[in-house]
Amino acid sequence: MPAFSLDPPQTTWCAELRTLAAERLRPLAEKGEPGHVNRALVAELGQLGLLERLFTSGAVDLCLMRESLAYACTEAETALALQGLGAHPVHAHGTPAQRDRWLPRVAEGTAIAAFALSEPAAGSDAAALELRAEAGLEEGLAEGLVTDPLPAESAPAAEPDGTARWRLTGEKCWISNAPEADFYTVFARTTPGAGARGVTAFLVPADRPGLGGTSLDMLSPHPIGALTFDAVPVTADDVLGEIDRGFRVAMGTLNLFRPSVGAFAVGMARAALDATLAHTAERDAFGGKLKDLQTVAHQVAEMALRTEAARLMVYAAATAYDEGAEDVPKRAAMAKLLATETAQYVVDQAVQLHGARALRRGHLLEHLYREVRAPRVYEGASEVQRGIIAKELYAGREAAQ
Numbered sequence: 001m002p003a004f005s006l007d008p009p010q011t012t013w014c015a016e017l018r019t020l021a022a023e024r025l026r027p028l029a030e031k032g033e034p035g036h037v038n039r040a041l042v043a044e045l046g047q048l049g050l051l052e053r054l055f056t057s058g059a060v061d062l063c064l065m066r067e068s069l070a071y072a073c074t075e076a077e078t079a080l081a082l083q084g085l086g087a088h089p090v091h092a093h094g095t096p097a098q099r100d101r102w103l104p105r106v107a108e109g110t111a112i113a114a115f116a117l118s119e120p121a122a123g124s125d126a127a128a129l130e131l132r133a134e135a136g137l138e139e140g141l142a143e144g145l146v147t148d149p150l151p152a153e154s155a156p157a158a159e160p161d162g163t164a165r166w167r168l169t170g171e172k173c174w175i176s177n178a179p180e181a182d183f184y185t186v187f188a189r190t191t192p193g194a195g196a197r198g199v200t201a202f203l204v205p206a207d208r209p210g211l212g213g214t215s216l217d218m219l220s221p222h223p224i225g226a227l228t229f230d231a232v233p234v235t236a237d238d239v240l241g242e243i244d245r246g247f248r249v250a251m252g253t254l255n256l257f258r259p260s261v262g263a264f265a266v267g268m269a270r271a272a273l274d275a276t277l278a279h280t281a282e283r284d285a286f287g288g289k290l291k292d293l294q295t296v297a298h299q300v301a302e303m304a305l306r307t308e309a310a311r312l313m314v315y316a317a318a319t320a321y322d323e324g325a326e327d328v329p330k331r332a333a334m335a336k337l338l339a340t341e342t343a344q345y346v347v348d349q350a351v352q353l354h355g356a357r358a359l360r361r362g363h364l365l366e367h368l369y370r371e372v373r374a375p376r377v378y379e380g381a382s383e384v385q386r387g388i389i390a391k392e393l394y395a396g397r398e399a400a401q
C-alpha cells in the first residue's frame with residue numbers, strides 16, 4: 001500500500017468497520033460499565049473476526065481497524081487495542097504451549113489480555129521498574145507449574161528437576177484491563193541493578209496465587225487498575241522470550257502499537273471534524289450559517305489540515321513497520337506524538353465551535369474530550385516520544401560518520 005492513500009478494498013473495509021462500530025458495537029458499549037471490561041463487547045469483536053486479525057495481519061491493518069472503530073465507538077476501539085497490546089508479546093515471543101493456550105481465546109474474545117509494565121515509581125522511566133522476580137528454591141512452589149527445563153546457563157535458579165522458578169513481589173499500576181483480565185504480560189526484574197538489561201517478561205494467568213488488584217476510576221471510560229504481587233509463583237514455562245531480555249519484548253510491542261495509538265487519535269479527530277462540519281453548516285448565526293464566518297471556516301480548514309497530516313504520518317509509520325524498515329522506533333514515536341497532539345487540538349477546537357452543547361454530558365464531543373487526553377500520556381508521554389526521536393536522530397548521525 002502506498003503510504004499516502006488507501007486502495008479501494010481498504011477504503012471499503014474501513015467504511016464497513018465504521019458501520020459495524022456504529023450499529024453493532026456502540027449498542028453493546030452503551031450497556032457496559034465505565035471503567036470495567038465489557039466482555040460482551042470483546043466477544044462481539046471476536047465474532048466479527050477483528051481480534052483474529054491482530055495476529056494475522058500487519059501494522060497497517062491494525063491502524064485501519066483502530067482508526068475506523070474509534071470514529072464511531074471508542075470503547076470498541078480500546079477493547080480491540082488492549083487485546084492486541086496484552087497478547088502481542090505472547091504472539092511474538094510465546095512458546096507453542098503459551099500460544100496454543102491463550103491466543104485462540106484472545107482471538108475469539110473469551111480471554112482478556114493485559115500488558116503490565118508501569119509501576120508507581122516507574123512510568124516514563126520504565127527501565128527503573130522494581131517488581132522483583134526472586135529465584136525460589138523453597139519447596140512447594142505450586143504443583144502443576146512445572147515445565148520444560150531451561151538451558152543451564154540461562155537459568156538463574158533451578159529446582160532439582162532443572163526447572164527455574166521465581167516469585168514475583170511488588171506492584172503494577174495504570175494497567176489497562178486490570179484487575180479483570182484473564183492473563184497479564186508482566187515485566188519483572190530478574191537482575192537487580194541492571195536497568196533495562198535485567199528485566200524478564202512473564203505470562204501470568206490471573207488465577208495465580210498471590211495476585212490481587214483494584215480498579216481505578218479515570219476520566220475516560222477506559223478499564224484500568226492496579227495489581228499487587230505477593231510472592232506470585234512463576235516458572236520457566238511462563239517466561240516470554242529470554243531471561244533478562246524482557247525490555248526488548250516491551251519495546252518491540254510498543255514500536256508496533258505506537259503508530260496505532262496515533263490511528264486511534266486520528267479516528268477521534270475525524271469524528272470531531274465531521275461533527276464540526278455538520279454543526280457549522282447548519283447553525284444559524286449573524287444572519288447566515290456559522291460556516292459563513294471566515295474565522296470559523298479557516299478554523300475548520302486548519303483542523304482538517306492537521307488531521308490529514310497526522311493520518312499520513314501514522315500510515316507511513318505503519319507501512320515502515322510492516323516493511324521492517326530500520327527507522328521504525330523514530331517513525332513510530334513521530335506518528336504517535338503528532339497524531340495524539342493533533343487530536344487533542346482538533347477535539348478542543350470542535351468543542352469550541354459547537355459551544356455549550358458540546359459540553360453537555362452524553363454529547364459526542366464531551367465523550368471525545370475525555371477520551372482524547374490519555375493517549376498523550378500512555379505508551380510514552382509526548383515528551384518521551386521527543387526523546388526517542390532525538391536519540392534516534394543522533395544515533396543515525398553517528399552511524400553515518
Ligand SMILES: Cc1cc2nc3c(=O)[nH]c(=O)nc-3n(C[C@H](O)[C@H](O)[C@H](O)COP(=O)(O)OP(=O)(O)OC[C@H]3O[C@@H](n4cnc5c(N)ncnc54)[C@H](O)[C@@H]3O)c2cc1C
Nearest residue numbers: 115116117118123124174175176374377378379380381383
Ligand atoms: C488510560 C491509561 C492507560 C494506561 N495503560 C497502561 C497499560 O496497559 N500498561 C502499562 O504498563 N501502563 C499503562 N499506563 C501507564 C502509562 O504508560 C504511564 O502513565 C506513562 O508511561 C507515564 O508514566 P507516569 O504516569 O508515571 O508519569 P511520569 O513518568 O511520572 O511522567 C509525568 C510527566 O513528566 C514528564 N516527563 C516524563 N519523562 C520525561 C522525559 N524523559 N522528558 C521530559 N518530560 C518527561 C511528562 O510530561 C510526563 O507526562 C496507562 C496510563 C493511562 C493514563
